[in-house]
Amino acid sequence: MKIKIPPYLQKGDTIGIVAPAGFMPIEKIQTCIETLDSWGYNILPGATTHSNSQNYFSGTDEERLSDLQQMLDDRSVKAILCARGGYGISRIIDRINFKKFIKHPKWIIGFSDITVLHAHIFTNYKIASLHAPMAAAFNDGEFNNPYILSLKDALEGKPAHYECAPHPFNKLGEAKGELVGGNLSLLAHLIGTDSEIKTRNKILFLEDVGEYLYNVDRLLLQLKRSGKFNKLAALIIGGFTDSKDTERPFGKSVYDIIYEQLAGYKYPICFGFPVSHEKENFALKIGVKYKLSITENGSVLQEI
Amino acid sequence: MAEYFFNLSAGVFCTMDRKHFLAAATTFITGTAIPFKRSFARNSDEELLYRKPPYLKTGDTIGVASPAGFITHEEIQPAIQVMQSWGYKIQLGDTIGKRDFTFGGTDEERRNDLQKMLDDPKIKAIMCARGGYGSLRIVDDLNWTKFKLNPKWVIGFSDITVLHNHIHNNFQVATIHSKMTNSFPDDWNLAEPIQIETIISIQDALSGKKMKYSAVPNSANKRGTSEGVLVGGNLKTIETLSGTASDIKTNEKILFVEDTGEYLYSIDRMFWNLRRTGKLKNLKGLVVGGFKVKPDDPGEEFGKTLQDIVLEKVKDFKFPVCFDFPVGHQKNNFALKCGVKHQLLVTEKEATLTEII
Numbered sequence: 236m237k238i239k240i241p242p243y244l245q246k247g248d249t250i251g252i253v254a255p256a257g258f259m260p261i262e263k264i265q266t267c268i269e270t271l272d273s274w275g276y277n278i279l280p281g282a283t284t285h286s287n288s289q290n291y292f293s294g295t296d297e298e299r300l301s302d303l304q305q306m307l308d309d310r311s312v313k314a315i316l317c318a319r320g321g322y323g324i325s326r327i328i329d330r331i332n333f334k335k336f337i338k339h340p341k342w343i344i345g346f347s348d349i350t351v352l353h354a355h356i357f358t359n360y361k362i363a364s365l366h367a368p369m370a371a372a373f374n375d376g377e378f379n380n381p382y383i384l385s386l387k388d389a390l391e392g393k394p395a396h397y398e399c400a401p402h403p404f405n406k407l408g409e410a411k412g413e414l415v416g417g418n419l420s421l422l423a424h425l426i427g428t429d430s431e432i433k434t435r436n437k438i439l440f441l442e443d444v445g446e447y448l449y450n451v452d453r454l455l456l457q458l459k460r461s462g463k464f465n466k467l468a469a470l471i472i473g474g475f476t477d478s479k480d481t482e483r484p485f486g487k488s489v490y491d492i493i494y495e496q497l498a499g500y501k502y503p504i505c506f507g508f509p510v511s512h513e514k515e516n517f518a519l520k521i522g523v524k525y526k527l528s529i530t531e532n533g534s535v536l537q538e539i
Numbered sequence: 540m541a542e543y544f545f546n547l548s549a550g551v552f553c554t555m556d557r558k559h560f561l562a563a564a565t566t567f568i569t570g571t572a573i574p575f576k577r578s579f580a581r582n583s584d585e586e587l588l589y590r591k592p593p594y595l596k597t598g599d600t601i602g603v604a605s606p607a608g609f610i611t612h613e614e615i616q617p618a619i620q621v622m623q624s625w626g627y628k629i630q631l632g633d634t635i636g637k638r639d640f641t642f643g644g645t646d647e648e649r650r651n652d653l654q655k656m657l658d659d660p661k662i663k664a665i666m667c668a669r670g671g672y673g674s675l676r677i678v679d680d681l682n683w684t685k686f687k688l689n690p691k692w693v694i695g696f697s698d699i700t701v702l703h704n705h706i707h708n709n710f711q712v713a714t715i716h717s718k719m720t721n722s723f724p725d726d727w728n729l730a731e732p733i734q735i736e737t738i739i740s741i742q743d744a745l746s747g748k749k750m751k752y753s754a755v756p757n758s759a760n761k762r763g764t765s766e767g768v769l770v771g772g773n774l775k776t777i778e779t780l781s782g783t784a785s786d787i788k789t790n791e792k793i794l795f796v797e798d799t800g801e802y803l804y805s806i807d808r809m810f811w812n813l814r815r816t817g818k819l820k821n822l823k824g825l826v827v828g829g830f831k832v833k834p835d836d837p838g839e840e841f842g843k844t845l846q847d848i849v850l851e852k853v854k855d856f857k858f859p860v861c862f863d864f865p866v867g868h869q870k871n872n873f874a875l876k877c878g879v880k881h882q883l884l885v886t887e888k889e890a891t892l893t894e895i896i
Binding site: 461 | 640782
C-alpha cells in the first residue's frame with residue numbers, strides 16, 4: 236500500500252482541537268490557539284476542550300469519541316491537534332470510524348497517549364501523521380521555541396532537517412526509511428492488537444516519561460522478544476525523562492539499560508534525540524521517509 | 540497450630556500415592572501425543588496436552604533459586620524449615636544470598652542456577668525465592684530440553700508469571716502459582732490462620748491433593764459455571780508477554796489475574812490490552828484476584844471502580860466472572876495449579892474454583 240501524505244496546510248485552513256484523552260482546562264489551551272491563529276490558521280476548538288468533566292477524562296468515552304469523530308469527518312478541518320495526552324485513546328480507538336478520514340486524510344497531531352492513534356492509523360491505513368508538541372508545550376513563553384516552530388514548518392510542508400549532538404552510545408552510520416514510533420509504554424501496550432506497529436525497514440523512534448527503570452527494561456524486552464528490533468533501518472532514542480527507581484536500586488541509568496538491550500544490533504542508533512515529554516520535542520512525520528546520518532560530529536535526521 | 544498442620548499433612552499423604560500414579564499415567568498418555576501437537580492439536584485440544592509433573596513424595600528434593608529479585612540466607616530460613624517439616628529435602632541454589640543490585644545475581648548467575656535445577660533429575664520442584672523483576676531477562680537463554688523430558692513443578696508468582704506462561708505456551712506443562720519463600724511466616728506458631736492455610740496449600744498442591752477454593756461472593760460477580768484449564772498470573776507481566784514466545788494462550792481457558800501498585804487508569808489499559816489482543820473473547824471464565832490499587836492523584840480521579848473496569852470489557856461475553864478471588868500480592872494468596880483443568884462455579888451464594896480430572 237502506498238503511503239498517503241495528507242495535504243499540507245494553507246493560510247486560512249482550519250485546525251480542529253480536541254482532547255481525546257485526559258482533561259485540560261481551556262485556559263491552558265489558549266496560548267496554543269493564539270499561536271496557531273498567528274500562523275494564519277483558523278481554529279476550531281472541539282467540545283472536549285470546553286469540558287466541565289470532574290474526573291480524569293475530558294469527557295465520557297462517547298463525548299470524546301464524538302468530538303474526534305466530527306473533526307475526522309468534517310472536510311473543512313485540515314488538521315486535528317490533540318490538546319493533551321494522558322490516557323484515553325485505548326478506550327475509544329476501536330469505535331472510531333475512519334471511513335471519511337481514509338478518503339480525505341488530514342494531519343493528526345500529538346504524542347504520548349496519541350501514539351495509539353498514530354500507530355493505528357499508519358499500520359491500518361498507511362496515512363502519515365504528526366508526532367509533535369501539544370497545547371501545554373506552547374505555555375510559559377515557549378510558543379516561539381524551535382520545537383514549536385518545527386510544528387509550524389511541518390504543517391506548511393517544509394521538509395524537516397534536524398540536528399542532534401553526538402552521544403557516546405551512538406552507533407555510527409547512515410540509513411533511510413519510513414519513520415515510526417512514539418511512546419515506548421504505549422507501543423508495547425499495542426503489541427498483539429490491531430494497532431500494533433510494524434517496524435521492518437523502518438526508522439523507529441522511542442521516548443518515555445516517569446517509568447520505573449525495571450519497567451523500561453521490561454518494555455524494551457517485550458519489543459525485542461516480539462521482533463520489533465530485528466529488521467530496523469535505524470533506531471532513534473529520545474528522552475526517557477523522570478525515570479523512577481525501586482527501593483532496591485536497579486543499578487543502571489536509563490540510557491545504560493537501553494544501550495545494553497540494543498548491544499546486538501548492527502544498524503545505526505542515535506541517542507539523545509530531541510523527542511520527549513520535555514521542551515525538546517521536534518515534530519516528526521510518522522510514515523514519511525527520512526534519512527538518518529550519525530557521525531562522530533553528531534546526527535542529522537532529514538526528510539527525503 | 541502445629542497439630543492442625545500435622546493432621547492436614549497426614550490427610551495429604553493418604554491420597555498421594557493414587558494421585559502420583561494418576562499423574563504418571565497422564566504423563567505417559569499425553570507424552571505420546573506431543574509429537575503430533577503442531578499438526579492437529581490447537582485451542583481446545585491443547586488442554587488435553589498439559590502434562591502434570593510428578594507430585595512430590597516424602598524425601599523428594601525441592602530446589603530454591605532466585606531467577607528475579609535477591610534474597611538473603613536469613614530471609615529464607617523459615618521457608619526451608621517449614622518445607623523440611625513436610626518431609627522434603629531442600630537444595631539451595633547458588634543465587635540464594637547473591638545480589639546484583641535488585642537482582643539475585645547477574646543474568647548469567649541466575650540463568651545458570653535455574654538451568655542446573657531444571658536439568659537435575661533429583662530436583663522434583665523448583666520454588667522461586669521471590670519475585671521482583673528478572674525472569675524475563677533470562678527466559679530466552681534457558682535450555683528446556685531436559686525439563687521437557689522430565690517435567691517438574693515450577694513454583695512462584697508475580698514476576699514468575701513469565702516462567703508459568705512460557706512453560707505453558709511452549710511445553711504444555713502444569714505449574715504452581717503460589718507464595719514464595721519470602722512469604723513464609725517468620726514464626727509458624729505466631730502466624731495468622733490465613734498465612735498457615737495459604738502455605739499449607741502449597742504443600743497440598745505439591746503432594747497431589749485436589750484443590751478447591753472459595754471466594755467471598757461479590758455482588759458484581761457474573762454467575763455461571765464452566766470448565767477449563769486454569770492459566771493466568773500478574774496482569775502487567777501478562778501484558779509484557781504479548782507478542783512474544785511466552786505469550787499467554789487463553790482460548791477455552793479459565794483466566795485469573797492479579798496486580799499490585801497500579802493506578803486504575805493503568806489497570807483499565809491492561810484490561811483493554813486483554814480485550815484488544817483477543818484474550819477475553821473465547822474464555823471459559825475470568826477470575827479476578829487481588830488488585831492493590833494505587834490511589835488516583837488529586838484532581839485526576841478515574842471515576843470507575845475495578846469492577847466497572849472489568850465488567851465493561853466482558854460485557855459482550857457469557858462466561859462467569861468472579862471477583863475477590865484469594866490470589867494476589869496479599870495474605871490470602873492460595874496455591875493454584877496452572878495448566879490443570881478446573882471448574883468455576885459462580886452463584887449468588889458462592890464462588891468456587893475446583894480442580895477436576
